[in-house]
Amino acid sequence: MIHTFAALNSKGGVGKTTFLANLGGLLADMGARTLLVDADPQPSLTKYFGLAYEAPQGLVEVVTQGVVTSACISGTSVPNLDLVRSNDGDANLQHWLHGRPDARSRLARALQNPYVLEHYDFVLIDTQGAIGPLQTAAAFAADTLVSPLPPDTPSVREFRSGTLRVLQRLEHDESEPRAQLAPIQAVICKFDCTRNARQLLSELRAEFDAGDRVTILDTVIPNAVAYKDAFTARRPVHQISRQGGSRFPSGYEVMHRLVWELQPNLYGHFAGRLTGDPEEVFGPPEATEAQGGAT
Ligand SMILES: Nc1ncnc2c1ncn2[C@@H]1O[C@H](COP(=O)(O)OP(=O)(O)O)[C@@H](O)[C@H]1O
Ligand SMILES: [Mg+2]
Numbered sequence: 461m462i463h464t465f466a467a468l469n470s471k472g473g474v475g476k477t478t479f480l481a482n483l484g485g486l487l488a489d490m491g492a493r494t495l496l497v498d499a500d501p502q503p504s505l506t507k508y509f510g511l512a513y514e515a516p517q518g519l520v521e522v523v524t525q526g527v528v529t530s531a532c533i534s535g536t537s538v539p540n541l542d543l544v545r546s547n548d549g550d551a552n553l554q555h556w557l558h559g560r561p562d563a564r565s566r567l568a569r570a571l572q573n574p575y576v577l578e579h580y581d582f583v584l585i586d587t588q589g590a591i592g593p594l595q596t597a598a599a600f601a602a603d604t605l606v607s608p609l610p611p612d613t614p615s616v617r618e619f620r621s622g623t624l625r626v627l628q629r630l631e632h633d634e635s636e637p638r639a640q641l642a643p644i645q646a647v648i649c650k651f652d653c654t655r656n657a658r659q660l661l662s663e664l665r666a667e668f669d670a671g672d673r674v675t676i677l678d679t680v681i682p683n684a685v686a687y688k689d690a691f692t693a694r695r696p697v698h699q700i701s702r703q704g705g706s707r708f709p710s711g712y713e714v715m716h717r718l719v720w721e722l723q724p725n726l727y728g729h730f731a732g733r734l735t736g737d738p739e740e741v742f743g744p745p746e747a748t749e750a751q752g753g754a755t
């Protein structure tokens with residue numbers, strides 16, 4: 461069964477594209493056929509890995525024609541990782557979608573076609589840090605909404621009063637039939653271990669306790685130069701950050717733990733199509749300082 465993730469956060473610069481690129485890169489390296497969909501008019505995800513093959517079409521045709529065809533699918537430099545590139549440089553799609561009766565379901569329908577279902581295991585949709593019809597369409601196409609969240613006061617405030625409130629409003633839009641969005645998985649990212657970040661993280665964990673619509677994932681993405689180096693090298697972080705430091709686990713460990721939290725059926729699967737016992741490889745997950753646990 462195909463699984464679709466959409467990265468959403470009403471704030472820009474929080475780490476959506478970085479997270480999705482690294483998630484897609486690892487899933488592909490585990491052997492899962494993965495399709496990235498760049499729904500940000502600023503084509504950051506499109507540029508992340510570079511293209512091994514550039515398809516003539518991209519997101520504009522997917523949305524306006526309402527279907528994903530092979531003509532819309534580019535190949536990235538990572539095996540198993542394809543891309544619907546962003547080709548909406550003038551940001552016309554938001555206007556094009558606005559007011560269309562099927563705006564909300566258009567991307568979901570476009571992705572639910574036999575071509576995608578036959579060729580992919582995962583679809584990962586990146587969005588722009590704002591809220592509009594294109595982000596709404598991405599939200600309604602997702603089985604899981606992932607919200608990268610740096611634990612700093614402006615980002616946490618915007619998450620509560622922007623992202624979460626907008627998502628709630630979408631579900632109760634009076635001009636549309638009632639529809640439920642997928643659960644929200646917040647991924648703490650750019651965590652820098654400061655006292656303020658640890659304080660905010662423990663408040664968030666208390667606020668969104670188990671059973672809520674919002675889950676704060678246990679695995680935390682540190683603020684680490686490896687994520688910038690990976691971007692510069694145009695590679696997924698698990699390939700370039702194999703050894704953890706004294707304060708933070710490696711990109712390899714962090715991204716594996718995140719994949720396993722998001723997709724428990726992949727537990728024990730590693731990059732390079734290897735399998736093994738995670739506890740033997742990484743040791744038990746500890747409530748270390750870097751995880752925002754007791755210190
Ligand atoms: N975990 C991280 N550690 C260090 N820098 C990061 C991390 N995640 C993202 N960044 C940097 O933050 C900036 C914004 O990230 P990006 O993924 O483009 O955010 P968004 O897509 O939400 O706008 C980029 O320069 C990126 O390299
Ligand atoms: Mg981005």
